[in-house]
Amino acid sequence: EAGVTQFPSHSVIEKGQTVTLRCDPISGHDNLYWYRRVMGKEIKFLLHFVKESKQDESGMPNNRFLAERTGGTYSTLKVQPAELEDSGVYFCASSQGPGSGAYEQYFGPGTRLTVT
Amino acid sequence: ELKVEQNPLFLSMQEGKNYTIYCNYSTTSDRLYWYRQDPGKSLESLFVLLSNGAVKQEGRLMASLDTKARLSTLHITAAVHDLSATYFCAVDSSGGGADGLTFGKGTHLIIQP
Numbered sequence A: 001e002a003g004v005t006q007f008p009s010h011s012v013i014e015k016g017q018t019v020t021l022r023c024d025p026i027s028g029h030d031n032l033y034w035y036r037r038v039m040g041k042e043i044k045f046l047l048h049f050v051k052e053s054k055q056d057e058s059g060m061p062n063n064r065f066l067a068e069r070t071g072g073t074y075s076t077l078k079v080q081p082a083e084l085e086d087s088g089v090y091f092c093a094s095s096q097g098p099g100s101g102a103y104e105q106y107f108g109p110g111t112r113l114t115v116t
Numbered sequence B: 001e002l003k004v005e006q007n008p009l010f011l012s013m014q015e016g017k018n019y020t021i022y023c024n025y026s027t028t029s030d031r032l033y034w035y036r037q038d039p040g041k042s043l044e045s046l047f048v049l050l051s052n053g054a055v056k057q058e059g060r061l062m063a064s065l066d067t068k069a070r071l072s073t074l075h076i077t078a079a080v081h082d083l084s085a086t087y088f089c090a091v092d093s094s095g096g097g098a099d100g101l102t103f104g105k106g107t108h109l110i111i112q113p
Helices: none
Strands: A005-007 A010-013 A019-024 A032-036 A043-050 A053-056 A067-068 A074-078 A088-095 A111-115 B004-008 B011-014 B019-025 B032-037 B043-049 B055-058 B061-066 B072-078 B087-094 B101-103 B108-113
Touching: A005 A088, A010 A019, A019 A088, A019 A111, A019 B011, A032 A067, A032 A074, A043 A067, A043 B101, A053 A111, A053 B011, B004 B087, B011 B019, B019 B032, B019 B087, B043 B055, B043 B072
Parallel strands: A010 A111, B011 B108
Antiparallel strands: A005 A019, A019 A074, A032 A043, A032 A088, A043 A053, A067 A074, A088 A111, B004 B019, B019 B072, B032 B043, B032 B087, B055 B061, B061 B072, B087 B101, B087 B108
């Protein structure tokens, strides 16, 4: 079974540019999460989708970040315009959810974003 | 605001020794997760602890949860070099089981031959 995949693995962009990150969850997982780790800090929750609906976006830093999950499958996270402080590793995770009794979140390899 | 504190943040130990990583959290959640991360790799799920008194073991690693003390421990027995990694604990934000996780800063573990 394929795990959570993310694309690209690395992205280097200039301040002011736009970047779109993609996450493909494990097939059949309704829950999809985005997290970010800024260098030297904790891994921080950004938002949570249940199928195509945003369940919780309390962790989104500001309106320069837009996440979508059309059709309830893969998700994209767009940063526009990017700022220097957006640099970090963006992780995606998925889970089946409590309805199935399975709480475990499976993480993707992450996208390392560098804004210069 | 939920806070998760791990200690130590850095640990260097020799093979064959035992040690414990501690994870304290500030809310009444009864779901706690331990993850392992190797350099440049993703987070690998080690344990999911779902209730007070839960204890799980896998190889040389054993995790336990005391929800009353809001404390989880990850115990390493007779450490081997392959266990060198960064270990994170995380707590379900509201205890609902499908919410975003709040992570500790991670414990960077180096096991020397």
